[in-house]
Amino acid sequence: MPITIADVAKHAGVSKTTVSRVLNGKGELNAATAARVRQVIAELGYVPSAGAVGLARGRTQIVGMLVPSLTWPWIGQVLQGVVDVVEAEGFGLLLFTCNRGEESLRRFAQQVSAKSFDGLLVIEPEGTLDYITELHQAGLPVVLIDDRGHQPIFPSVATTDRSGGASAARHLLELGRRRPVVVTGPESFGCVQDRLAGFADEYAEAGHPLPPEHVLLGDFTFEQGRSAVGRLLASGASFDAVFAQNDLSASGALLALREAGLRIPEDVAVVGFDDVPLAAYSEPALTTVHQPLREMGDAAARMLLAHFKGTPLPTAAEVLPTHLVVRDSTRSRT
Template identity: 55%
Template sequence: MRVTIADVARRARVSKATVSRVLNNRGEVDAATAIRVREVIAATGYTPSAGAVGLATGRTRTIGILVPDLASPWTAAVLQGVADVLEEHGYGLLVSTTHRGPDALTRFARRVSGKSFDASLLVEPPDQPSYLAELHASGLPIAVVDDRREHPGFACVVADHRAGAGAAARHLLAAGRTRPLVLATGGTRCARERDAGFAEAFTAAGHRVTHRVLPAATRESGATTTADALAAGATFDSVFAHADLPALGALDALRAAGRRVPEDVAVVGFDDSDLATHADPPLTTVRRPARSVGEAAARMLLANLEGNPFPTDPVVVPTELVVRTSA
């Protein structure tokens, strides 16, 4: 049976509050009593629970993270980067998703008000300024991944989406592709930056871009949207997807329609997930280093919890076009 703080207090003939003061070196206990309490702790092997430490120190040693969903390989890699840093420093991670809409945000807000974690990391948060303002007003330390919104107290770690999408566009243009179909995720600032970076290059070259917004950033959605565009008679010689999963879906739809990749239609994704190298053909894509982004965001939060101010400017992580055989 686990030894409790009440067991220690009873054996040391003191109150639980006194045991807590000794554990946290509060300096409010006389030396003889403190020695007796520590002897009992050593004899019983008592280890304070995270909850007990949280009550005594006001810290839970837990970070709350809010992500769009858990299906995205990129999100999973960000989470791994965050977890690596937190575990190294003895912190836990409490994950929530936004894919259920307002109800999910309400549940997350309850966790914030209940002080279930010491700080929060928001990954591609939804465009709800009032919700973000409430989080900021609560005094919760926050870092944001992949969102450039200007908001006081919000530290940002962002990939250079505009530059990455621009590199993808220039690659397609250099290959003679002039009629691109963009499979856009929509709804977030980073998605709009990818749209802008890609469209700028084609507009400057005098070409129009066909744009379809995906209902979800999934392989199935990419396949269905591409198949629908083909069935509607859309003429395109290339596909640029905002994420690798929809790009893989585009490959599926093109193959089913008898279109050769890249001879008939070139395909470019975004993220450079592990799936990209195993695609048929291997996927040309824009690499945004997810694990590095997660690590940087976690370090920013921990530094802030130690009393260091957040950086005032976004931390920008470079992207890189990785050319394979799909484009």
């Protein structure tokens, strides 16, 4: 039979309330009594349930995290940044994805109703914004990571997408590339619009406005990057650079260029965005805009945990800088 708090109280000769106080550090207790209770706990091997401790403390010591999918290449780095902070502070992490659409969201809602976590970190899955807003307005602390839709109602941690796009453009202009194409992500994402605007503005200011037909709508996947660039090559269009708005689609673009017999970077230079581990091991190694992904997860988790300790959630986004990492896809190896 499992050991219960009543067993501990009986063996220690105290009440269950006293045992609970020892477990949760609440109330003044005689030092000898507290020591005796801890000794009995150790001897009996009693392990209090997380739910019971959470109720006694007024919190679960668990952080919830809602993400679209674990298949996104950069999710793992953000998640590691979150885990590093959460575990160091003695919290657990309850991770939810939206892989199964409405079914996933229903299961998440059940955990919300059960008050299974104290606060929520969110990389916004498509179609969940209204629900997350309701939770936040109802009192659940929420912090967005990579605020793709620019939602000022939420505290958030973001990165400099616009200046990241601009840095990619400046680099290509310095290399003499005057006819770039851009492979975007989904149009509804704020980061997509920011990266495109930063890139296009730099080219316009340099006297080389970006033609609309050189903006290729993508979806941040390898296959879309490959097919978008492949179709452009088949059309006979002339271009000397590709700026793909994430590393996965940039890798697809690299393959399409190689399949067409083009040399990288001699014929076409390629720049990505994110700097996931894949980028350094592409062929050729991919020049990319580095996002501080692990640091974003770290900052968001610290923001939420600080709130649990009484620090108000900030009203302005915490913005971490990007920077360009130059590799062989734009740098000649000769």
